[in-house]
Amino acid sequence: MSEKAVIIVHSGDMDKLCSALIVANGALSMGLEASLYFTFWGLLRLKKNGLNKGPLSKMNLLGLGKMMIKMRMKKNNVASFERLMADFKELGGKVIACEMTMELMGIKKKDLNQNLIDCYGAVGTYIQEARDASITLFI
Amino acid sequence: MSEKAVIIVHSGDMDKLCSALIVANGALSMGLEASLYFTFWGLLRLKKNGLNKGPLSKMNLLGLGKMMIKMRMKKNNVASFERLMADFKELGGKVIACEMTMELMGIKKKDLNQNLIDCYGAVGTYIQEARDASITLFI
Amino acid sequence: MSEKAVIIVHSGDMDKLCSALIVANGALSMGLEASLYFTFWGLLRLKKNGLNKGPLSKMNLLGLGKMMIKMRMKKNNVASFERLMADFKELGGKVIACEMTMELMGIKKKDLNQNLIDCYGAVGTYIQEARDASITLFI
Numbered sequence: 001m002s003e004k005a006v007i008i009v010h011s012g013d014m015d016k017l018c019s020a021l022i023v024a025n026g027a028l029s030m031g032l033e034a035s036l037y038f039t040f041w042g043l044l045r046l047k048k049n050g051l052n053k054g055p056l057s058k059m060n061l062l063g064l065g066k067m068m069i070k071m072r073m074k075k076n077n078v079a080s081f082e083r084l085m086a087d088f089k090e091l092g093g094k095v096i097a098c099e100m101t102m103e104l105m106g107i108k109k110k111d112l113n114q115n116l117i118d119c120y121g122a123v124g125t126y127i128q129e130a131r132d133a134s135i136t137l138f139i
Numbered sequence: 140m141s142e143k144a145v146i147i148v149h150s151g152d153m154d155k156l157c158s159a160l161i162v163a164n165g166a167l168s169m170g171l172e173a174s175l176y177f178t179f180w181g182l183l184r185l186k187k188n189g190l191n192k193g194p195l196s197k198m199n200l201l202g203l204g205k206m207m208i209k210m211r212m213k214k215n216n217v218a219s220f221e222r223l224m225a226d227f228k229e230l231g232g233k234v235i236a237c238e239m240t241m242e243l244m245g246i247k248k249k250d251l252n253q254n255l256i257d258c259y260g261a262v263g264t265y266i267q268e269a270r271d272a273s274i275t276l277f278i
Numbered sequence: 279m280s281e282k283a284v285i286i287v288h289s290g291d292m293d294k295l296c297s298a299l300i301v302a303n304g305a306l307s308m309g310l311e312a313s314l315y316f317t318f319w320g321l322l323r324l325k326k327n328g329l330n331k332g333p334l335s336k337m338n339l340l341g342l343g344k345m346m347i348k349m350r351m352k353k354n355n356v357a358s359f360e361r362l363m364a365d366f367k368e369l370g371g372k373v374i375a376c377e378m379t380m381e382l383m384g385i386k387k388k389d390l391n392q393n394l395i396d397c398y399g400a401v402g403t404y405i406q407e408a409r410d411a412s413i414t415l416f417i
Contacts, residue, residue, distance in 0.1 A: 003409060007416075008276070010158050015318055019288050019416070022378070026401030032409065040154055100161070123165030130274050131142060131171065135408050137286070137416040138146075138158070138276040147415070149297050179293055239300070262304030269413050270281060270310065277285075277297070277415040 004033040005135035008126065012041030014081065020139045021084035027135065028091035035133075036088070037126045039098035042139075043105075046097060046112050085116065094118045096125055143172040144274040147265065151180030153220065159278045160223035166274065167230035174272075175227070176265045178237035181278075182244075185236060185251050224255065235260045235268070282311040283413040286404065290319030292359065298417045299362035305413065306369035313411075314366070315404045317376035320417075321383075324375060324390050363394065372396045374403055 005027035009020050024034040038046050089095070097117045101107070109120075119125070130136050144166035148159050163173040177185050228234070236256045240246070248259075258264070269275050283305035287298050302312040316324050367373070375395045379385070387398075397403070408414050 005405075008158070008162070010155065010278075016288065019286070019318060022401050023286070023404065023416075026405045027409075030402060030405050030409075032405065040158065123161050124169060126162065127144075127165045127169050127171070127274075131166075131169075132273065134410065135405075135414045136274045136276060137414060138162075138278050139288075139416050147297070147301070149294065149417075179297060262300050263308060265301065266283075266304045266308050266310070266413075269283075270305075270308075271412065275413045275415060277417050 002033065002132050002134070003031065004035070004129070004133040005137070006035045006126070006130040006133040007037070007136075008138045009036050009038045009042030009045075010040045011139055012044050016139050017042070017045055018081060018084065020137075021081070021088055023135075023137065024093055025084060025087050025091060028088070028093055032134070033092075033094075034088070035094040035096060035129045037096045037098065037121070037129070039101050043098055043101045043107070046095070046116055047107070048111065048113050050113065089116065094129075096121045096129070098122070141172065141271050141273070142170065143174070143268070143272040144276070145174045145265070145269040145272040146176065146275075147277045148175050148177045148181035148184075149179045150278055151183050155278050156181070156184055157220060157223065159276075160220070160227055162274075162276065163232055164223060164226050164230060167227070167232055171273070172231075172233075173227070174233040174235060174268045176235045176237065176260070176268070178240050182237055182240045182246070182251075185234070185255055186246070187250065187252050189252065228255065233257045233268075235264055237261070280311065280410050280412070281309065282313070282407070282411040283415070284313045284404070284408040284411040285315065285414075286416045287314050287316045287320035287323075288318045289417055290322050294417050295320070295323055296359060296362065298415075299359070299366055301413075301415065302371055303362060303365050303369060306366070306371055310412070311370075311372075312366070313372040313374060313407045315374045315376065315399070315407070317379050321376055321379045321385070324373070324394055325385070326389065326391050328391065367394065372407075374399045374407070376400070 005024060007020050007024060020036060024036055027034045044050055095116055095118050097112060097120050099120050099122050144163060146159050146163060148156065159175060163175055166173045183189055234255055234257050236251060236259050238259050238261050283302060285298050285302060287295065298314060302314055305312045322328055373394055373396050375390060375398050377398050377400050
């Protein structure tokens with residue numbers, strides 16, 4: 001077992017994406033490896049401009065509008081989503097894009113923010129990453 | 140620690156059920172064991188005809204109707220839900236039905252698709268499966 | 279690796295909170311350690327009276343009203359949420375409250391049900407707990 005956190009990012013909800021990145025960056029900061037496997041709605045967030053728009057977030061539903069969240073984040077020095085993603089890459093995190101989702105939803109490589117993606121893979125890639133990981137999560 | 144993936148299927152959303160089965164089948168294909176513990180809304184999918192109907196899927200909310208998903212799946216040779224479940228069983232996967240959910244929701248054994256179920260169990264069954272698993276997920 | 283279940287409680291949905299506590303209590307009953315890391319909507323449940331009110335539960339959406347669930351739980355001797363939480367504490371479970379969420383949502387310690395909380399922490403606290411856990415879940 002290696003010291004590694006391997007997270008499936010299935011959801012596209014901003015709050016969950018945020019949690020995934022905070023956990024992954026925390027793991028990297030403490031010397032673990034970290035891989036994020038983006039699939040289904042999560043993969044849509046890797047589309048060009050996908051981090052800032054997209055499906056209705058639960059945050060909005062609960063009356064915490066996007067603007068307010070961003071303001072609070074700034075005020076409290078909580079990193080924004082773009083920043084969390086940039087930190088993840090800088091700390092050596094690995095981003096895997098799910099090829100099956102691309103086929104299923106008709107997404108082409110050119111539609112994706114390719115500078116965020118380390119590799120394209122399928123479930124076998126995930127299992128290979130996760131089978132010896134110390135932390136496995138589905139978000 | 141044994142090479143095993145143990146997944147709690149709490150959600151009844153088709154997209155999440157699909158993810159659970161793809162991960163589980165991927166694990167089995169790569170020589171790991173795999174167990175699915177169906178509870179709450181997930182268990183409702185084990186009811187007779189439960190795989191094809193049921194609670195509003197997030198796929199519909201996002202404008203990807205059930206029909207369209209099925210058509211895309213067929214076109215792209217992505218396995219249907221029934222097929223994913225049949226493959227899981229054929230590859231030697233284990234399906235556990237949560238007895239507490241059955242009591243809570245008034246579900247009888249005769250209401251369930253019993254040829255899909257390997258055993259009925261409670262949280263102790265899950266912990267026994269998961270305590271030495273390499274991959275644990277809550278979906 | 280120690281025999282431990284470490285669960286991130288991100289959701290505030292009653293059905294998911296219920297699942298988290300049942301798994302955690304099951305783990306404790308079978309001799310494992312268990313930690314619950316409450317963050318985002320999950321943390322709101324640790325507010326005073328937060329266990330009994332709060333965001334619309336999926337249970338309601340599906341026509342299983344809160345009252346009905348409570349009645350069924352009583353009838354079937356399924357423990358209520360308060361009871362599940364009390365059992366968790368009594369069995370030696372550890373509750374960690376996410377400080378980042380408190381900042382982000384403007385929650386003060388005095389707003390929280392402090393007798394439920396063992397410690398306040400950030401993502402580093404979680405990674406430290408989870409890195410050698412046998413069961414890791416995100417709920």
